[in-house]
Amino acid sequence: MSKTLPFRQAPIPLKASCHTCSLSKLCLPLAVNETDLESLEDIVQQGRIYNRGEHIFDQSTSFRSCFAVRSGAVKTSIVSEDGEEQITGFFLPGELVGLDSMSGDFYACTAKALERTSICEFPVQKLEELTSRLPDLQHHMYQLMSQEIQHSHQLTMLLSKNTAEERIAALLLSLSSRFQRRRLSGIRFSLPMARNDIANFLGLAVETVSRVFTRFQNQGLIRARGREVELLDIPALQGVSRELSRQVCP
Amino acid sequence: MSKTLPFRQAPIPLKASCHTCSLSKLCLPLAVNETDLESLEDIVQQGRIYNRGEHIFDQSTSFRSCFAVRSGAVKTSIVSEDGEEQITGFFLPGELVGLDSMSGDFYACTAKALERTSICEFPVQKLEELTSRLPDLQHHMYQLMSQEIQHSHQLTMLLSKNTAEERIAALLLSLSSRFQRRRLSGIRFSLPMARNDIANFLGLAVETVSRVFTRFQNQGLIRARGREVELLDIPALQGVSRELSRQVCP
DNA sequence: GTTAAAATTTGATCAGGATCAATTTGGACG
DNA sequence: CGTCCAAATTGATCCTGATCAAATTTTAAC
Structure with missing residues (x-):
């Protein structure tokens, strides 16, 4: 494919650096102090780059991680039995995708890159272990999920009225x-x-x-x-x- | 008010007994084992009875607790700037009200009893402390909130399509x-x-x-x-x- | 650059459900 | 048991936005 590259692309670095990330005041790191930030960095994985239209996951992918948008934009959607699609959200850098999937074995929606997008991956199992240890991070997760419920209710009103x-x-x-x-x-x-x-x-x-x-x-x-x-x-x-x-x- | 009662109504018991509650397989207790159930009971408060139409909380109440419906039914609603109301959910026994309010200092919605209703109260501060100690309970909270997001998305699709x-x-x-x-x-x-x-x-x-x-x-x-x-x-x-x-x- | 396919815009018509209006039913309470 | 008020039903009309159709623009591919 890439004839100009003599070697395989370098393996994606496993550890993302929240320290140097410009989104740290918007994203999960905002809830942890300097010393705990390393614990968070230990579990974050720098994800790959997705081109416009590429799936990040869909409803047949087994649930493993939540994703933070690093750059670009993502849309999530659900599909009804009769195949109709409903977009449930647009996600910008610093926002967390997948909070609706934290029950059940598969993702509850499909996530697709709207443009060239890079993401960070938070394996939920490790994330849950970490939030048990860091009450502030746990609190922040509750806040994020709560906000997502609120926003969805706002959308309900918008559609309804x-x-x-x-x-x-x-x-x-x-x-x-x-x-x-x-x-x-x-x-x-x-x-x-x-x-x-x-x-x-x-x-x-x-x-x-x-x-x-x-x-x-x-x-x-x-x-x-x-x-x-x-x-x-x-x-x-x-x-x-x-x-x-x-x-x-x- | 109650002339027939010679004494003030007995003070409401502070501790609810999840052990004897018939809803324990639906409600929060489902996520904790026998030994940890007592810790949960320690923080639960048996709430009072609400008559039809009575407010449990509204958007000007400072957020303190989530509530489990014990009997009866509850509706939650949000009000827009121009005063229009949107009902966001109906809650039956065993279901948890207030998950949308776990960010911010006030409840994000108004909760009203639809019929004669009794509830149990979970002070969130204590609940968060407890979920830090009990990973299974934390996991269950994530699941509940995640499900609420999913249901709201389903409702979005229903309204939209x-x-x-x-x-x-x-x-x-x-x-x-x-x-x-x-x-x-x-x-x-x-x-x-x-x-x-x-x-x-x-x-x-x-x-x-x-x-x-x-x-x-x-x-x-x-x-x-x-x-x-x-x-x-x-x-x-x-x-x-x-x-x-x-x-x-x- | 050329061409094909997709996305967007514009126009004309139609329908589901809102709105307005008027009964009818039912429940709370004296 | 009758009164009064709220809730529910039914009818007639209207309007927003869907649908169908077609033209135009943009994007992607070669």
């Missing part, structure tokens, strides 16, 4: 604030997902998403060209979304 | 199997919640719920009189709901 415009405004604002927390622009950014994914996640048809985007554009709320988006009038968008003080997904 | 009939069939089947697991009839039972609650939970109008109930009745799928329901043709209901191998809420 809000119009197409409100849903899309809420998603744009959620992405905006999450990018901002990562020291990226919350005004101008590149959507990690396709229109189709947005539609699926928000319980809409693609056509509706497309129409709302153009409507927002005509109203001067956003400027969108493909996946590139610029939020021109955030207060107005907040007015449209009416609620969702917290974000709509992790 | 399914018709009114499918949603209602799914809810009836979920209740049925949950009653059955509690050794109650899964065929004939009393709905703990009003039509309004069903509508709110499933993202429908009350009128729609009512119409679907009568339609199901005319098709011979169910017999319903007020809150009393009899499932006459479960396979047909499963056909209607098409999916939801797992239940739609805890």
